[in-house]
Amino acid sequence: MGRRALFVTGAAAALTLGSVTFASGADAADGSGTPAGGSETRTVRGTLPTGSPDFVYLPVEVPRGVREIRVAYTYERPSVPAGTAGNALDIGIFDERGTAPGGRGFRGWSGGARTEFFVRGDDATPGYVPGPVRAGTWHIALGPYTVAPQGLAYEVTITLTYGEQAPTPEPVYPPERAKGRGRDWYRGDCHLHSWYSDGRRTPAEIAALARAAGLDFINTSDHNTHSAHPHWADQAGDDLLIMLGEEVTTRNGHVVALGTDPGTFVDWRYRARDNRFGRYARQIRGAGGLVVPAHPHATCIGCAWKFGFGEADAVEVWNGPYTPDDEVALADWDGMLVASVRSGRDWIPAMGNSDAHRDPDPVGTPQTVVLADDLTREAVQDGIRAGRSYVAESKTVSLSFTASGGRGEHAGIGERLHVDRETPVTVRLEATGVPRCTVRFVTDQGVLFTSAPLPVSGSGTVEWRTTASYAAYVRAEVRHEVAAGPLPGALAAFTNPIFLGASGAADG
Structure with missing residues (x-):
């Protein structure tokens, strides 16, 4: 296979190989031109050197009369020295509409989760989109x-099966509203993976676990594909709102597209230096979604966030069981809060999600608890965007966090308490489900108060007095006990801030 073209756009280079050809169609049809049965197979082998472009496209000339395309691949995994990355090769496919940015021709992506897939009119491998197999140049995408x-060294085998096209079913999507309780606190997990990407759970299994975790809403976020969207409709109910999205997994960080319109696909084939992220962030918002950078300080290859936070509607500070990279993300987010109040810029709310993939990953650890006007997509998104939320490790943890002035002024999480700079302010946290935990009140000046451990019952109230001149904002952290050492214990919960004093741009 010879190289046909090399396209370079910043760091996201793409190499297109020579085409794979099949019969013209005449051999696959009877004398009347009606497609007959049978199949054809071609195998392609090659070796990609170190420093290869991010994407390698293998064109496949698909003739008329094809009802199914099936692809299988393997690649070598040689031993490498300690500390050196080994081989990892992702795969997907684009149809005859092409591979241009935006993904008009996108028909599926499984990353490295599968060794084979198929696409036909009525069905497709999870991660792939059913639909007609039309004649033209398709592209197998290798990453x-x-x-x-x-x-x-890789080997790709393509099999075309001839025959009548199967009809494509009309997709049905979950409703944008559940029964709800009016204006109330609703619990959700907005970063979840099913078997439609690299997860191992079905939508039914995830929905059952979400209900068991006390969740009121979830958001689907399979890697680089929207193929799961039609498969969630029968899992929604009066008790569970299911929003649709995608985890856009680039080589320079991941972003959750939260609550987009059904069927929205967001492209991921770019790096930070390509200066394309703003375009796709606007696409997410144009499709009714939120832009949420995920696990920004995760240590996996390609996971750390490199695009900046200028386009973010919220940031995922806590991802899965609490680990040191979450502690770094929390400190980084707090630094952004400080910068926002000192510069008068808008602030970015925080959230937490499980990023659960498979057993034993718990769904709803952590979960974002949002004050929303109702249990609808729009109301939940409004609450997240406004920062009217806190993050808890499980359904057993509940917080009430308020600030009040001396004349009846009152504000809750994500709000501003309008008081004079020297007016005494009482900050109050009521917590349940957090036995032996300590409470810390964090401001733009740092941690200014740490409580004694709460009782073993897990319930308690902590108050602290300050002024707007001393603290531009206050947020609460609830921490587990520390076995040893100077570091604080793992989070049991934390809140978005309450701002103190005169209004400003930092109200968001």
Whole structure:
């Protein structure tokens, strides 16, 4: 296979290989031109060197009369020295509409989760989109995520099956409203993976776990594909709002598209230096979604966030069981809060999600608890965007966090308490489900108050007095006990801030 073209756009280079051809269609049809049965197979082998472009496209010339395309692939995984990345090769496919940015021709992506897939009119492998197999140039997309020093030797086998096209079912999507309780606190997990990407759970299994975790809403976020969207409708109910989205997994960080319109696909084929992220962030918002950078300080290859936070509607500060990278993300977010109040810029709310993939990953650990006007997509998004939320490790943890002035002024999470700079302010946290935890009140000046451990019952109230001149904002952290060492214990919960004093741009 010879190289046909090399396209370079910043760091996100794309290599297009020579075409794979099949019969013209005449051999696959009877004398009347009606497609007959049978199949054809072609196998392509090659080796990608270190420093390969992010995407390698293998064109496949698909003739008339094809009802199904099936692809299988393998690649070598040689031993590498300690500390050196080995081979990892992702795969997906684009149809005859092409591979241009935006993904008009996108028909599926499984990353490295599967070794084969198929696409036909009535069905497709999870991660792929059913629909007609039309004649034209399709492209198998290979993504050499990491390449060993020895190179990445691969083999791709393409099988075309001829015959009548199967009709494509009309997709049905979950409703945008559940029964709800009016204006109330609703619990949700907005970063979840099913078997439609690299998860191992079905939508039914995830929905059952969400209900068991006390969740009122979830958001689907499979990697780089929207193929799961029609498969969630029968899991929604009066007790569970299911929003649709995608985890847009680039080589320079991941972003959750939260609550987009059904069927929205967001492209991921770019790096930070390509200066394309703003375009896709606007697409997410144009499709009714929120832009939420995920696990911004995660240590996995390609996971750390490199696009900046100028387009973010919220940021995922806590991802899964609490780990040191979450502690770094929390400190980084607090630094952004400080910068916002000192510059008068808008602030970015925080949230937490489980990023659950498979057993034993718990769904709803952590979960974002949102004050919303109702249990609808729009109301939940409004609450997240406004920062009217806190993050808890489980359904057993509940917080009430308020600030009040001396003349009846009152504000809750994500709001501003309008008081004079020297007016005494009482900050009050009521907590349940957090035995032996300590409470910390954090301001733009740092941690200014730490409580004694709460009782073993897990319930308690902590108050602290301050002024707007001393603290531009106050947020609460509830921490587990520390076994040893100077570091604070793992989070049991934390809140978005309450701002103190005169109004400003930092109200968001």
